[in-house]
Amino acid sequence: MNWIKERGALILGILINILFAVKLLKDTLIIKGFSYSYVIFLFLISLFIYWIYSYVLKNHKHRIIATMSLLIILFLIIYPNKMKFDNFIMGNLIDNFNELYRLTEKAEPTAFGQYKFMFILAFAILVPIVLGISYKFHKLIIFINLAYVASMWFLGYIEDVKKNLKLYLFITLFSSAIFAYSKVYRKFTKDNIKVKLDFKKMVVLSCVFSLIVSSISIILPQNFKGKYYTYHKGKFINKFSEGFQKNPLDVAKGSSYDLKLSGYSNNDKKLGGRIILDDKVAFEMEGQYIKYIRGSMKNYYTGNMWKSNNISYWKKDNQNIREHNVFNSQDSKKCEVKITPREIKTTSIMVPIYPYEINGINGNLYYDNTPVFMSSEIQNSPYSVKYVGGAMESIEEFQKHFKEHGRNHTTYFLGEMINSTEEEKSFKSTEPEIQRNLGRTCSIMDGDTVKTKYNEYLQMPNSVSERVYKLTYDIIKGSKSSEEKVERIINYLNKNYQYSLEVFDVPEEKDFVDYFLFDEKKGYCTYFATATTIMCRIAGVPARYSEGFKVENKGERNTRIDVTNQEAHAWSEVLIDPERDIWTIADPAPTPVEYRRKKKKKNTNINIDDIKINKSKNKQTNMQNQEVSGEKSGIKLTPKQIKVISITLIFIAILALNYALYKFRRKRLIKAKGIIPLYCFTARRLKSIDITRGESIGDKEFVESIKDDELRNKLLNMVDVYYKEHYGNITDSDFDRKEFIDFIEKYILSVEGKLKYYIKLFFYNFMP
Numbered sequence: 102m103n104w105i106k107e108r109g110a111l112i113l114g115i116l117i118n119i120l121f122a123v124k125l126l127k128d129t130l131i132i133k134g135f136s137y138s139y140v141i142f143l144f145l146i147s148l149f150i151y152w153i154y155s156y157v158l159k160n161h162k163h164r165i166i167a168t169m170s171l172l173i174i175l176f177l178i179i180y181p182n183k184m185k186f187d188n189f190i191m192g193n194l195i196d197n198f199n200e201l202y203r204l205t206e207k208a209e210p211t212a213f214g215q216y217k218f219m220f221i222l223a224f225a226i227l228v229p230i231v232l233g234i235s236y237k238f239h240k241l242i243i244f245i246n247l248a249y250v251a252s253m254w255f256l257g258y259i260e261d262v263k264k265n266l267k268l269y270l271f272i273t274l275f276s277s278a279i280f281a282y283s284k285v286y287r288k289f290t291k292d293n294i295k296v297k298l299d300f301k302k303m304v305v306l307s308c309v310f311s312l313i314v315s316s317i318s319i320i321l322p323q324n325f326k327g328k329y330y331t332y333h334k335g336k337f338i339n340k341f342s343e344g345f346q347k348n349p350l351d352v353a354k355g356s357s358y359d360l361k362l363s364g365y366s367n368n369d370k371k372l373g374g375r376i377i378l379d380d381k382v383a384f385e386m387e388g389q390y391i392k393y394i395r396g397s398m399k400n401y402y403t404g405n406m407w408k409s410n411n412i413s414y415w416k417k418d419n420q421n422i423r424e425h426n427v428f429n430s431q432d433s434k435k436c437e438v439k440i441t442p443r444e445i446k447t448t449s450i451m452v453p454i455y456p457y458e459i460n461g462i463n464g465n466l467y468y469d470n471t472p473v474f475m476s477s478e479i480q481n482s483p484y485s486v487k488y489v490g491g492a493m494e495s496i497e498e499f500q501k502h503f504k505e506h507g508r509n510h511t512t513y514f515l516g517e518m519i520n521s522t523e524e525e526k527s528f529k530s531t532e533p534e535i536q537r538n539l540g541r542t543c544s545i546m547d548g549d550t551v552k553t554k555y556n557e558y559l560q561m562p563n564s565v566s567e568r569v570y571k572l573t574y575d576i577i578k579g580s581k582s583s584e585e586k587v588e589r590i591i592n593y594l595n596k597n598y599q600y601s602l603e604v605f606d607v608p609e610e611k612d613f614v615d616y617f618l619f620d621e622k623k624g625y626c627t628y629f630a631t632a633t634t635i636m637c638r639i640a641g642v643p644a645r646y647s648e649g650f651k652v653e654n655k656g657e658r659n660t661r662i663d664v665t666n667q668e669a670h671a672w673s674e675v676l677i678d679p680e681r682d683i684w685t686i687a688d689p690a691p692t693p694v695e696y697r698r699k700k701k702k703k704n705t706n707i708n709i710d711d712i713k714i715n716k717s718k719n720k721q722t723n724m725q726n727q728e729v730s731g732e733k734s735g736i737k738l739t740p741k742q743i744k745v746i747s748i749t750l751i752f753i754a755i756l757a758l759n760y761a762l763y764k765f766r767r768k769r770l771i772k773a774k775g776i777i778p779l780y781c782f783t784a785r786r787l788k789s790i791d792i793t794r795g796e797s798i799g800d801k802e803f804v805e806s807i808k809d810d811e812l813r814n815k816l817l818n819m820v821d822v823y824y825k826e827h828y829g830n831i832t833d834s835d836f837d838r839k840e841f842i843d844f845i846e847k848y849i850l851s852v853e854g855k856l857k858y859y860i861k862l863f864f865y866n867f868m869p
Contacts, residue, residue, distance in 0.1 A: 600629075
């Protein structure tokens with residue numbers, strides 16, 4: 102009963118921390134059929150194991166004997182059934198782990214049954230160890246959970262961590278309170294002081310306090326990046342631009358829109374990498390629903406990033422902006438949208454795909470041939486954009502338009518793909534009414550002319566590998582039109598590459614597209630848009646890289662829509678009609694909002710039986726593949742993952758070795774026949790806090806000069822024993838060496854503090 106009273110609060114704190122950890126695991130890995138009662142049952146077994154080792158087996162020798170006996174029994178059971186055991190490990194555990202790896206990599210649901218054996222191992226081995234260590238270091242489980250939550254955050258499970266953040270704060274505060282109670286209770290009990298602390302009252306008060314604090318912390322502002330950084334930066338530039346930047350266009354370019362303003366990677370030297378998105382409102386949009394809002398366009402690919410290179414800009418001085426030609430102009434209509442900037446502070450003007458007039462902006466307005474619009478000032482007030490609505494914007498709409506009219510004309514040809522003369526004759530023989538219905542988009546332009554006019558949108562760096570070219574040629578082989586090439590490229594990317602926000606940083610020496618297509622094989626919009634643009638260029642289709650927002654259709658018309666950073670997006674735009682300079686959107690990737698909605702819908706429709714069936718099918722497929730290839734597929738780890746795991750394991754091994762060495766030295770000092778090893782140990786440990794004996798004075802004189810009374814008395818007692826042994830050959834067997842070592846360590850800890858103490862103690866075994 103005393104054992105339970107002494108450890109009850111500690112056990113409760115560890116249990117709620119473990120339950121939180123498995124809840125976060127359940128959310129991040131989408132575990133279906135999860136059973137908390139099963140987890141609690143395993144914890145009770147762990148508690149029983151801990152009770153055996155801490156209460157029944159109090160002697161270290163007994164614990165070692167019990168552990169060795171258990172291992173021998175297991176060996177005697179396993180060894181005669183070695184083949185069955187190997188088949189179980191290789192056939193079930195490894196295959197199950199590979200299946201889990203495949204499912205989690207694709208963010209697909211998993212079944213709780215797939216984790217049961219792992220939970221059994223963890224609760225049978227790790228949890229009893231945590232319980233034992235936590236008895237001396239109460240807050241160990243809190244630090245473990247902190248590291249666990251931070252790891253999940255940096256692994257890309259940001260939304261799941263944010264969803265559980267309030268619960269995490271509550272459990273951390275509540276655990277700290279009951280751990281403090283446990284520490285005080287043990288201290289009072291050890292000092293024979295009657296404890297009158299009401300445990301139930303303490304639990305209720307701690308629970309209420311933790312709930313209040315965690316609730317308040319969640320609603321407090323959490324934008325630590327500087328909410329108006331770009332705004333004040335723009336004001337600063339504008340204020341001093343007369344002396345440093347006489348051309349307002351340079352000011353406009355300096356604060357133009359980039360995806361990093363919405364939380365994407367802010368690395369100016371390379372694309373990709375981990376991103377942190379929030380759901381803050383970038384701007385408000387009032388008017389009819391618009392799917393694509395363009396913020397910037399880039400035409401030059403370096404192999405690592407996109408740039409705007411050699412683009413001409415015009416200043417709008419009350420003259421009309423050049424109206425761009427559009428598809429199916431007979432169905433188009435003039436529309437207007439009102440944009441109100443919120444969190445995004447930029448000089449870029451957010452516009453639909455076919456704008457023709459902008460009103461209400463601050464500063465001078467500049468635009469290019471895309472058209473992309475910028476102002477000489479940061480935009481912080483509403484402005485309106487007039488645009489052509491109802492026109493076809495995407496390659497899918499374009500293809501659908503032609504199929505409905507029973508034609509499959511290409512708009513232009515770059516070289517050998519099709520006999521352009523025959524196609525031109527075929528088109529010219531078409532009835533005039535059908536030509537008008539087609540929107541006069543089936544014009545023919547010589548390939549060399551296209552290459553000359555749109556050379557900047559066919560630019561390719563030397564970093565793009567031969568295998569990217571070969572893959573592209575294989576995909577477009579047999580295409581009868583430029584738009585069919587684009588459609589094939591988009592379909593290939595959609596089918597063979599996974600959308601994911603959980604990606605690794607691209608190696609410095611790697612071309613971004615090559616790394617995405619052949620190494621990473623997953624990514625978000627930046628990856629898909631860049632690959633689409635480059636592959637279209639290889640296919641001879643002029644293409645450019647655009648950034649902006651892909652707005653979610655909330656099912657409302659002529660209303661105000663909040664556009665968030667979650668809808669920030671990148672896509673490719675390809676040339677459809679070179680004679681009239683008409684471009685269309687080629688977009689193979691969703692936004693994070695679209696991806697999560699699709700994932701949630703998919704997960705809702707999947708049950709545990711489906712997972713088991715898929716697991717069985719995948720297992721059969723894997724076995725068939727292994728029979729064909731004669732090889733077993735292992736877990737695929739990147740070189741960076743292997744390096745991190747190796748370093749971590751080495752570090753853990755060093756820590757374990759260091760702890761074992763320290764315990765061995767301590768035990769040897771306690772059991773040593775003479776006092777001299779303890780004397781040398783004490784001198785060395787005190788040296789770490791700058792307490793050293795000078796060469797000109799003796800031991801006793803040195804000890805008497807120490808100001809701390811308790812330390813001085815302890816050392817005087819040890820010096821007397823040392824003198825008797827060294828000069829009189831008399832051994833004092835009554836001297837308590839264990840108590841003396843504990844005192845020295847506690848004194849050093851009180852002087853240095855925990856962090857400094859444990860760091861120095863870590864290096865103690867490796868220093869001469």
